[in-house]
Amino acid sequence: MSLIQAENLTKVYGTGNTAVVALDHVQLTVNPGDFVAVMGPSGCGKSTLLHLLGGLDRPTEGAVSIDGQALAAMSDDAVTELRRRKIGFVFQFFNLIPILTSIENASLPLLLDGKNAADIKQKAVELLTKVGLGQRLDSRPNQLSAGQQQRVAIARALITEPILVLADEPTGNLDTRSSDEIVDLLKQVAKAWGRAVVMVTHDPRIAAYADRIIFLKDGKIVNDAHLEAKRTDNAEMVSHMMRTIA
């Protein structure tokens, strides 16, 4: 069974003359260990797709199942719990809480889940060390570089051991070096830890790290490409595809 099962996924904003179809009958499946990049021109529905997959928004038509659970049939609280336990989010602007330290920020989902404080701390330290922040455990966001902040955000996304990580332009705010490190980390999450990672990005170089790229245009999937292992070739191919689609 697929981890993500999206059928006829449609999202329309507004009504009547002002209605905008952001997503138009999209079919999508994602399996554990998949590292999927979602690409497309501005306004093609990338972010909308991510929101619907993460249960942040409800579709106008169609259905999403995560790990066999149909989101449409679940209450707001149940979807919230699903997000908390099974999905990790990584955002473009990191969205760390400025008043909390790295450990505390990374621990948030477990704290919200009411888990044992000592266990949470141990786990957060472990994860932060894994993402290379072993020395910055007690720093606050304003004491960290952008790349470091995004690592904290990734640690936060992973702390619940989610089956799915959704990343919305995770490198959009980072320099080239930090971008590479972050996307490498996400790839590791998919490959070494067996999680599914769905990442929205504009950057063909970043998308080339994925093993599957979904191209969206006007709310529809226009290409669903599986990539070769060699990244440099992929980047060129992705750029080419983007140009073709545009």
Added chain:
Amino acid sequence: MKFQLTLAARYLSGRKLRTFLTTLAIVIGVMIIFGMGIYLPSFMDAFNKSLLSASGQTDVMITLKTGEAFSASSTLNRIKRIKGIETIAGSLERTINLPPDFYGKDSPVSALTLTGVDPSVAPKLHDYRLTQGRFLERGDGKVAVISERLADEIGLHVDDTLKLPTPEGVVKLTIVGLVPGRTLIGNEQVLVTLTEAQKLFDMSGRISVIEANLTSQDEAERDAIINTIKTQLGDTYAFGGLTSGSEFAGAMQLGQVVFNMFGVFALAMGGFIIFNTFRTIVAERRNDIGMLRAVGASRKTILSLVLTEGLVQGIVGTAIGLGLGYLLGVAMIAGAGSITKSLMNIEMEVVVEPLLIVVSITLGVGVTLFASLLPAWNASRVTPMEVLRPSSGQVIQHISRLATIVGVVMIGMAIAGLLTGVFAFVALGGVMFLIGLVLVAPALVKPIANIFGALLAMIFARGGTSLLAEGNLTRQPARAAITASATMIGLAIIVGAGGMMFSTVGTVMDMFGKSMGSDFLLIPPSVAVWKGDVGASATLKARINAVPGVGVVSSLRYAQSTLPPSAQTGSKGETVVSVLGINPVEFPQISSMDFRQGNAQDAFNALAANDRNVIVNGILATAANLNVGDVIPLVTPTGIKNYRIVAIGGEVLSMKINTAYISQASMKSDFRKSEDIFYQVNLAPGADPSTVEQRLSKVVENYPQFRLVAGHDYTAEFRQQYNAIFGGFYVLLALLAFPSLIAILNTLAIGVIERTREIGMLRAIGATRRQVWKTIVAEALLLASLGTAFGIFAGLYLSYVFVQGMSASGIFKVAYTFPLAGVLAAIAVGLLFGVLAALLPARQAASMEIVQALRYE
């Protein structure tokens, strides 16, 4: 919960200034309620202690309901043979207010209770447990047994001489024995023989208390015996302890109501400010909240997160408020101590009632939680989408038409309430007016902002910045109105209290000038609450009259009485009345009264006619629903006597207390009182004041219970005391306006946060930093003008309500004085706060980096 607490604590400590100012609002509210709640009951407690001198240690204690002395032969002899009475004795008990420093400088003794007892019977009723010397014996003259504590305090021993002021001048008593200090409340006791007490106070054959022990211990039998005594004596007598001061308690309770109202206003303002602050917080943290929701925080978690923050602030604010309130209460007791001591001879101790603590905590924490409820709910509605794609804030806010209509109706009802002149409606109207104004405020934001905006454009914010500021304000009228409301309440209290103060002081000083306008006054230790004052016999008045240069002398005499329960007023209990005896010929020559019904000439003539005629003051007339021509039954030591009301009027001495003025002749025949307790002296034409003053001070030398002062000095002294009381009060109220600063600051801060991109755009298309700065300051000034305009409007209404309420409650009639100083202070404070509050957000907006601001979502 620990998670919520951690986050709340971090957020609060992250914004220290805001947390401080927001909490301050709660601190001040709780401080006023708690501080005043300590002060007033402490005052009442002290007041009661000083007057409650008789304590029921015996099976039966009988006094005249009025507390006055009565004839021994007509009472004691009638009941002493009743079966079941084991021991019975009459005693004459009298509180003696002492002049300051009577027993040496800084002596702690301000009043004594002198008790004349029957030496052969008293030891059977009370266990006196002598510690030194002997007890009184039949035939003893000027000797006394006093308490050990009193002896210690004034440094006297057995065989020493104790001085006492009496109507015949100072007498000296030899101390023959010491008894332990009394364990019950009241003053220290001086015991003399009954005969001697009657002689000292010129009350031959009179007693004030009958005490008895009964033979039976059985409840039913004892009740039967007491009932027999009651039937014998009639209903002018009270069984049990004395009740005292109830006339004054009413006035004090009103004071407490007024102070509580201020406290509630302060808390209401605190509520507005907290509400406003939490709205700001939620707006600022939309992103954080969205992220928390995205990573799995439920709505309930977000709700409890914001509420926890409110709770923490509420608890901390309340705790500090309680602490400061306690200090305020103690400081007021210390500060007011000298005034109450000099005016009423009362010493206060701090009293904290448990209920007060509960009420203060409930209000402090409750208001904070209540105010954070709506913002918390709004926060819980923030969608996780917010973190990914922040929605731009609502561009134009709509005004609730329903709220406006309800507000207008409430204001209308408040004005109608004011016109009725009924105290309850007037007071209720004050609260309704404020709520009405808060509801109408959003609709008024635009027109008022237009007016002030045009004004501002001319003098401060040229080049379109004023237009921007005005636009910014009017697109969120509800938010602007909430801010203005917080400022409004703060300033309304300043203006309102200012109006009340000016009107009261003006009226009182006017009355004071009329009543106390004589050249010289002889003042007892306690003015207005006369009960414990020791006066002087007619000898003193004769001696004053004989002083060369003295023109007219007028004296007051005092007795206490009650009006029985009346169907006319629906009053179930007895109404306590202070009866003042005046000489109707001399009094009008030297003093004057304000008459509400009747006139001076007819009234004083009627009193001089030697019938039972009476002038009652306004409070009594209102309380008992009396009119000229009514006949009132006054309880006297010689039975109930019917007096006919010839006028309704009063003067400054009877301002706060139920008072009836009768002729001194009636007072002597019905109340058996001929002791003068207060004198006013006018000079003869052409006499030299300083020479006469010297002569007068010689005459009163032997009457230390009186203080000789020149009339104008006393007026000045009185004015000073009044100003001191109100001055402190005023500072306290000004503090109330302070937290409104945070309200303006918050609103501006939200505006700047929400408009970050707009500000970036303005800067991008060529607005200078200075222009951005000016826009925010102009917005602040507009907000402050709104709040100030509302505040002054509401304050003027409130001050009028206070004055009307005061008159309607019958306390005394106050003439309204326009609080010009209060209005000017409010304008200055309002505008200053506006600029102060703008500084931070304006700097923040002006220093924004254009690119970052444009990218901000």
